[in-house]
Amino acid sequence: MSGSDTAMKWVDEFRDPALARQLLTQIATLAKPLAAARGRPLQIMEVCGGHTHAIFRFGLHQQITSDLEFVHGPGCPVCVLPMGRIDDALAIAAKPGVILTTFGDVMRVPGSGGNLLQARARGADVRMVYSPLDALALAQANPDKEVVFFAIGFETTMPATAFTLQRARGEGIANFSVVCNHITIAATVKAILDSPGTRLDGFIGPGHVCMVTGTGILQFIPQQYSLPVVISGFEPLDMLQSLLMVLQQMQRGISALENQYARVVADDGNAQAINAISDVFTLRDFFEWRGLDSIDHSGVRLSDHFAGFDAELKFELPNLSIADPKSCQCGEVLKGVIKPTACKVYGSGCTPQTPMGALMVSSEGACAAYYNYGIGRQVTESLAVEVE
Amino acid sequence: MTSASLPAEISMSHGSGGRDMGTLLDTLILPAFGAAGGGGGGNDSALLKIGGLDSDHARLAFTTDAYTVTPLQFPGGDIGTLAVNGTVNDLAVAGATPLHLSCALIIEEGFSTRLLATIIDSMARAAKAAGVSIVTGDTKVVPRGAADGLFITTSGIGIQHGEQPGPHRIKAGDKVLVSGPVGDHGAAILGARGDLLLDIPVASDCRPLHTLCAALIEQCAELRCMRDATRGGVAAVSNEFAVTAGVGITLFENHIPVRTPVRGACEILGLEPLYFANEGTLIAVVSAADADIAIDTMAQFPGGEFAAVIGDVTAIRPGTVCLSTLLGSQRVLEMPAGELLPRIC
Numbered sequence: 001m002s003g004s005d006t007a008m009k010w011v012d013e014f015r016d017p018a019l020a021r022q023l024l025t026q027i028a029t030l031a032k033p034l035a036a037a038r039g040r041p042l043q044i045m046e047v048c049g050g051h052t053h054a055i056f057r058f059g060l061h062q063q064i065t066s067d068l069e070f071v072h073g074p075g076c077p078v079c080v081l082p083m084g085r086i087d088d089a090l091a092i093a094a095k096p097g098v099i100l101t102t103f104g105d106v107m108r109v110p111g112s113g114g115n116l117l118q119a120r121a122r123g124a125d126v127r128m129v130y131s132p133l134d135a136l137a138l139a140q141a142n143p144d145k146e147v148v149f150f151a152i153g154f155e156t157t158m159p160a161t162a163f164t165l166q167r168a169r170g171e172g173i174a175n176f177s178v179v180c181n182h183i184t185i186a187a188t189v190k191a192i193l194d195s196p197g198t199r200l201d202g203f204i205g206p207g208h209v210c211m212v213t214g215t216g217i218l219q220f221i222p223q224q225y226s227l228p229v230v231i232s233g234f235e236p237l238d239m240l241q242s243l244l245m246v247l248q249q250m251q252r253g254i255s256a257l258e259n260q261y262a263r264v265v266a267d268d269g270n271a272q273a274i275n276a277i278s279d280v281f282t283l284r285d286f287f288e289w290r291g292l293d294s295i296d297h298s299g300v301r302l303s304d305h306f307a308g309f310d311a312e313l314k315f316e317l318p319n320l321s322i323a324d325p326k327s328c329q330c331g332e333v334l335k336g337v338i339k340p341t342a343c344k345v346y347g348s349g350c351t352p353q354t355p356m357g358a359l360m361v362s363s364e365g366a367c368a369a370y371y372n373y374g375i376g377r378q379v380t381e382s383l384a385v386e387v388e
Numbered sequence: 389m390t391s392a393s394l395p396a397e398i399s400m401s402h403g404s405g406g407r408d409m410g411t412l413l414d415t416l417i418l419p420a421f422g423a424a425g426g427g428g429g430g431n432d433s434a435l436l437k438i439g440g441l442d443s444d445h446a447r448l449a450f451t452t453d454a455y456t457v458t459p460l461q462f463p464g465g466d467i468g469t470l471a472v473n474g475t476v477n478d479l480a481v482a483g484a485t486p487l488h489l490s491c492a493l494i495i496e497e498g499f500s501t502r503l504l505a506t507i508i509d510s511m512a513r514a515a516k517a518a519g520v521s522i523v524t525g526d527t528k529v530v531p532r533g534a535a536d537g538l539f540i541t542t543s544g545i546g547i548q549h550g551e552q553p554g555p556h557r558i559k560a561g562d563k564v565l566v567s568g569p570v571g572d573h574g575a576a577i578l579g580a581r582g583d584l585l586l587d588i589p590v591a592s593d594c595r596p597l598h599t600l601c602a603a604l605i606e607q608c609a610e611l612r613c614m615r616d617a618t619r620g621g622v623a624a625v626s627n628e629f630a631v632t633a634g635v636g637i638t639l640f641e642n643h644i645p646v647r648t649p650v651r652g653a654c655e656i657l658g659l660e661p662l663y664f665a666n667e668g669t670l671i672a673v674v675s676a677a678d679a680d681i682a683i684d685t686m687a688q689f690p691g692g693e694f695a696a697v698i699g700d701v702t703a704i705r706p707g708t709v710c711l712s713t714l715l716g717s718q719r720v721l722e723m724p725a726g727e728l729l730p731r732i733c
Contacts, residue, residue, distance in 0.1 A: 008648055011655060020715050053658070059717020121397040130584045236715060353407070353725055374710075374720030
């Protein structure tokens with residue numbers, strides 16, 4: 001039972017309220033002089049959407065000292081998926097004889113012509129899968145249909161797509177293809193660091209990406225930008241310890257790459273996964289991001305020897321670039337220049353039910369997380385008072 | 389609101405017990421039918437005054453529910469047990485003694501006779517266990533593809549005596565209780581579907597609540613209201629209570645009983661057990677003075693060893709449910725919106 005008799009191993013140990021309070025005190029003590037020296041609160045970016053979700057789920061943002069601000073980074077793959085790609089998915093789903101499959105939270109992402117849930121309601125065969133292997137099994141079970149997997153995610157989900165494609169080729173399954181929307185995290189972090197107005201002081205690194213890639217992909221952050229980065233797990237104590245490690249580096253005046261999530265992340269990553277990724281994918285010259293425009297070398301496509309499984313080649317797609325609504329300020333939120341609540345359309349024109357901008361789309365998006373957990377809406381004016 | 393606030397097509401979210409379903413009811417269905425009779429659209433049963441019932445304080449409770457579930461059989465029950473217990477529970481939480489049920493079957497051409505016999509047998513057993521009789525019904529067979537195997541609709545009547553329990557009676561200072569662990573049914577169905585390839589070792593809590601409800605009415609002088617936390621789960625019920633009663637509700641995350649396999653599945657899928665359906669677990673609101681006796685009463689029923697006080701009714705933030713997290717932070721627990729979709733990472 002939750003919170004009472006049976007503890008859940010690997011989970012409850014990392015949610016201990018007493019230990020959390022100790023860490024929060026240490027963080028506050030370290031942050032105070034560092035923030036005073038800068039004349040502003042420290043800005044620490046958590047790159048990964050899973051971290052953003054954990055911050056709001058456990059309310060870490062309410063507990064943390066006001067000398068420190070979380071900046072919610074670009075690491076929610078659902079949020080940064082451009083509308084044009086969803087339009088491609090809708091176009092494929094509308095073709096006769098196609099079963100379009102994808103992950104659950106892609107279903108609600110709006111394109112310019114509605115979302116996949118609405119397409120399903122209009123009669124398209126759209127199915128939610130938990131793994132691309134489920135999509136491949138569907139293809140085997142429905143040889144008279146073309147099963148398309150709409151692949152999405154950072155390096156975290158790339159291996160699953162890669163293994164699936166290797167198996168599809170090995171078993172000669174011809175009625176299966178993939179729309180590849182996989183993106184890479186390092187190029188994007190670099191783009192944010194290079195953009196004007198950014199004033200980040202350090203990073204909480206993406207644990208699950210690094211579990212696949214190893215830690216080296218983030219080495220450029222301390223080396224080229226002289227900023228601390230600590231790769232972190234996803235439980236509250238993981239994140240608080242990682243924050244403390246970032247602050248300890250700042251106090252000592254150093255910038256290094258550290259790994260708090262060593263119970264999962266090996267320095268060299270997962271060799272099998274890395275091999276599969278380099279076998280199946282090739283870097284694109286550029287990829288469009290919702291809220292951040294086009295970023296060089298930030299996405300991958302299927303390699304030429306997997307071209308037969310590439311839905312972008314198999315189908316004629318609109319492949320249009322659709323600009324975000326002008327009133328959206330997702331880019332500024334992603335860079336930490338403004339808070340979600342400062343956006344002109346937050347909570348009025350843009351809500352999780354009718355998202356306009358990238359960050360309102362998935363529950364991992366910064367704006368949706370703010371909204372769903374009640375921040376900046378009428379109810380929380382009083383909520384904040386009560387917490388103090 | 390008008391039906392103009394509905395999209396051109398009905399989507400799954402209009403049936404998932406959350407905000408979109410509320411919009412469908414409020415803008416299209418209730419305005420057409422009116423909220424005549426006792427209770428309106430927000431209650432599980434209508435409580436009707438009928439001339440001829442012998443006591444001034446007796447009302448006829450009337451409810452109906454359509455059952456669709458995939459798969460039709462799951463650990464802890466099948467669509468038949470669900471169709472009986474669900475309707476019995478809608479009567480019971482309205483404070484009524486369930487008496488008679490109707491049963492309408494919509495069967496898809498080609499459906500297994502053997503499976504149908506099993507499900508009908510489940511219904512008969514469940515009715516016997518709940519002390520109700522199935523007295524009328526209808527059977528239709530539709531062409532292959534026009535239904536997903538088997539749909540069942542049951543209506544039920546019962547008699548309710550004395551003061552009507554209901555969310556309008558909830559007051560600041562009251563306590564929110566749950567009668568057992570939450571999320572078992574939703575998790576059992578998720579596991580039984582098999583499409584997530586997750587083995588979730590938990591059975592549905594599908595069971596009748598009429599004896600528990602009668603005992604709570606008997607034991608608690610200040611029982612405000614009860615509701616079985618079906619679609620939309622604890623989150624939907626507590627939000628309905630907060631809105632209808634015009635109160636605030638604070639739930640305490642570390643007091644909410646959730647079985648370990650259910651928690652595990654939720655952690656893996658990025659879902660929240662508070663949004664999972666239950667089919668034999670109710671939320672009750674009682675005065676603070678009655679909380680202990682209510683828990684002792686619940687403890688005598690199946691699952692009741694995990695009954696718990698999970699929240700407070702407050703005067704602040706009317707219409708809002710807040711969740712106090714393990715670390716002592718507070719966040720808003722929203723009415724569920726749309727289908728529950730697993731998160732990607």
